[in-house]
Amino acid sequence: MADSTRRRVLITGVSSGLGEALATYYLQRGWYVYGLSRRVPKGLIDDENFRFVSVDLSAFESVVLGIRELIDVKSLDLVILNAGILGSFGDMVDASLETLHEVMDVNLWSNKLIIDFFVQEEIAVQQIVAISSGASTSGARGWNGYGISKAALNMMIKLYAAELPDTHFTALAPGLIDSPMQEDLCSQDNSPHYPTLNRIKSSRNTDAMPQPDKAAKTIAQRISNLPETVKSGEFMDIRKMK
Numbered sequence: 241m242a243d244s245t246r247r248r249v250l251i252t253g254v255s256s257g258l259g260e261a262l263a264t265y266y267l268q269r270g271w272y273v274y275g276l277s278r279r280v281p282k283g284l285i286d287d288e289n290f291r292f293v294s295v296d297l298s299a300f301e302s303v304v305l306g307i308r309e310l311i312d313v314k315s316l317d318l319v320i321l322n323a324g325i326l327g328s329f330g331d332m333v334d335a336s337l338e339t340l341h342e343v344m345d346v347n348l349w350s351n352k353l354i355i356d357f358f359v360q361e362e363i364a365v366q367q368i369v370a371i372s373s374g375a376s377t378s379g380a381r382g383w384n385g386y387g388i389s390k391a392a393l394n395m396m397i398k399l400y401a402a403e404l405p406d407t408h409f410t411a412l413a414p415g416l417i418d419s420p421m422q423e424d425l426c427s428q429d430n431s432p433h434y435p436t437l438n439r440i441k442s443s444r445n446t447d448a449m450p451q452p453d454k455a456a457k458t459i460a461q462r463i464s465n466l467p468e469t470v471k472s473g474e475f476m477d478i479r480k481m482k
């Protein structure tokens with residue numbers, strides 16, 4: 241169990257990319273980190289201040305059982321709802337309902353189950369940050385289910401903020417990060433139909449798409465400023481924050 245002197249953060253999606261880098265960042269700064277994902281994060285699992293449960297966020301029963309097993313305290317300083325999947329990049333007309341469902345389950349509804357768990361179990365959470373995306377507002381061609389799920393996530397966060405005034409909520413677009421999710425995107429062929437994809441590909445290996453550890457440092461610093469600078473429930477793009 242976390243000792244009571246440490247600040248405590250729950251991060252979803254800790255096995256790769258931004259989530260793994262954020263978990264590393266907070267552990268290095270003396271926080272106690274609760275993490276979940278399907279795969280075990282090999283670099284973190286032996287840290288005595290890290291508690292992990294393997295959870296498949298697309299299987300709702302596993303979410304409820306997993307979060308119950310993971311969280312052994314009655315208060316958390318911070319929750320970062322980071323886990324997410326892209327689904328299939330391409331036109332709406334080609335997106336299968338099955339894939340759209342899965343993207344909504346992981347990127348949206350699993351987060352509802354986690355927030356509801358805190359309410360039902362009376363676990364006090366100071367701040368919740370849901371990792372959103374620029375695709376939540378752009379409507380750019382190709383982002384189909386991902387864009388829909390992140391737009392709905394922004395709205396869900398706003399709705400919870402209205403209900404739970406003791407927690408500060410933000411839906412935060414983290415900017416581009418050179419994570420495994422980008423490998424998927426950047427391996428797609430250039431296409432005149434998808435100008436945002438071409439822009440993303442040209443950002444790779446530049447400062448516009450930092451490695452996860454560098455991005456995590458900036459994002460964690462911005463997260464600590466959110467309660468003072470942004471109204472609870474708002475969507476914020478990190479590229480617009482100072």
Ligand SMILES: NC(=O)c1ccc[n+]([C@@H]2O[C@H](COP(=O)([O-])OP(=O)(O)OC[C@H]3O[C@@H](n4cnc5c(N)ncnc54)[C@H](OP(=O)(O)O)[C@@H]3O)[C@@H](O)[C@H]2O)c1
Binds near residue numbers: 276278295416
């Ligand atoms: N990379 C970018 O440029 C970028 C830009 C904007 C927003 N974002 C957002 O940033 C967040 C992190 O993405 P990333 O780039 O770091 O991607 P990533 O490297 O693919 O990491 C995604 C994480 O989510 C977890 N996850 C996926 N499906 C899951 C499931 N069914 N159950 C449990 N965990 C699951 C993965 O763990 P397992 O596979 O082990 O389950 C992994 O730890 C996402 O919400 C993404 O939408 C990223």
